[in-house]
Amino acid sequence: MDLSDxxxxxxxxxxxxxxxxxxxxxxxxxxxxxxxFSLAVARAEAYGWSSTHLGRAPLDGSRWGHNDAGxxxxxxxxxxxxxxxxxxxxxxxxGQRLPLLPVGTVLDDVLHHMGTYTFTGLHAVVxxxxxPDDSLPxxxxxxxxxxAAGPGPAAGCVITVxxxxxxxxxNRAHEVQVLALERSxxxxxxxxxxxxxxxxxxxxxxxxxxxxxQTEGMRNMVSLHCAMPAWSLxxxxxxxxxxxxxxxxxxxxxxxxxxxxxxxxxxAPGA
Numbered sequence: 001m002d003l004s005d006x007x008x009x010x011x012x013x014x015x016x017x018x019x020x021x022x023x024x025x026x027x028x029x030x031x032x033x034x035x036x037f038s039l040a041v042a043r044a045e046a047y048g049w050s051s052t053h054l055g056r057a058p059l060d061g062s063r064w065g066h067n068d069a070g071x072x073x074x075x076x077x078x079x080x081x082x083x084x085x086x087x088x089x090x091x092x093x094x095g096q097r098l099p100l101l102p103v104g105t106v107l108d109d110v111l112h113h114m115g116t117y118t119f120t121g122l123h124a125v126v127x128x129x130x131x132p133d134d135s136l137p138x139x140x141x142x143x144x145x146x147x148a149a150g151p152g153p154a155a156g157c158v159i160t161v162x163x164x165x166x167x168x169x170x171n172r173a174h175e176v177q178v179l180a181l182e183r184s185x186x187x188x189x190x191x192x193x194x195x196x197x198x199x200x201x202x203x204x205x206x207x208x209x210x211x212x213x214q215t216e217g218m219r220n221m222v223s224l225h226c227a228m229p230a231w232s233l234x235x236x237x238x239x240x241x242x243x244x245x246x247x248x249x250x251x252x253x254x255x256x257x258x259x260x261x262x263x264x265x266x267x268a269p270g271a
Contacts, residue, residue, distance in 0.1 A: 003166070003254040006091050008064070009125040009211040010103045011084035012233070013204055013261075016073050018115040036083045037069040039110040049102050050087070063099040064089050071110075072206070079120050081206040083107045089130055097138060098131050098244060100124065104237045119233050121204030121261035124240060125211040128256050131248045136183065139245060143185035146238045150230025156191060156263035157231065158201040159243055161222035162215065163256040169221040172250040176222045179246035184228075188242060191225045199225060204261035215257045222247075225263070236260040 026032050044050040049063040064087035071083035085103055090096070104122070111117050161176065163169050169176065181188060201223060209215070224243075228235050239260050247256055 004129060005214070005255060006089040006127050006130060007067070007086060007125065007214055007255070008089050008098065008100075008103065008127055009084065009086045009214060010100070010107065011081050011123050011210050012104070012107050012111065012119065013079055013081055013122060013206050014120045015077060015079060015118040016075055016082050016111070016115055017117065018073060018075050022114055034114075036071040036085070036110055039113055040069045040083075040085050040106050041066055043106045043109045044102075047102065047106070049099065049106070061093070062090055063093060063096065063102055070210070073114065079204060079206050081210060082117055083110055084210045086210070089127055091130060095132060097135060097241070098126060100126070100240055100244070101237050104233060108233055119236070119262075121259065122233070122236050122240065123205060123209045123211070123257065123259045125214045125255060125257055126240075126244055128244060128248050129253045131244055133248065135241075135245045139183050139242060140185055142238050142241065143187045146187050146235055147229050149232060149235050152229070154189075154227040154229060155231035155235070156199070157226050157228060157236070157239065158199055158203070158259075158261045158263055159222075159224040159226055159239055160201045160220055160259045161243060161247055161256050162218040162220045163252065164217050164254065165219075167221070167252045167254055167256065169247065169250065169252060169256075173222045175250045176243070176246045177224055179249045180224065180242050183242045183245045183249070184239075187229060188239065189227045191227050199263040201259060201261050203263065205259060209257070209259075211257065214255065218257050231262055
């Protein structure tokens, strides 16, 4: 894989509950072919983040070009890879952060358009080399936003970073942890492993993760058992952005695979 590849892939995982009326409405309006791809394209166009309109010049301020999308809407009560989107990040967007929140927002909109879901985790193949070095002002504002995400108690999560050996992250795992705590401005804390050891980072994820081609040769290099103010897609995306900034600060200049997964329980105040 080209280490300068601008591909970003994000997948949302959880349990899906289809609207009981959606199939009837789709049939009545000749929309039976609606899927993650078509809905993601339409939603990104509506926000002005991307466009697939042929014969038209690229959008000013476009954040990405569409590559592919899909998902598993099986309503069997099991954790599924509900929706994923693969894009090519715009490399000439001066000063723009990686569009993790916009991509996550598009996928969330798609899922809520077709039903409701219980969110259990996300994964992302992230072109860290395109992340800006000056993200601290934004992350400070984001930390203030996240602290009011819920009344508590704190929620546990597991964050992992996988990369190729060329990223040299095995020797920088502690540095990534320290930088993640700094860039969370006190909203993220590390939880020591319990008697049974650390929780399974794949507990909230449906394997295999989309992006097998892009992640070939990667192995897990950082694993953090954390607490944050609340569990939601919003806070998980924030944790992902914090971790990307930490990996970038630790010297990573090539794509990594990032996961943020729910551990399954809330934590006592002060944990």
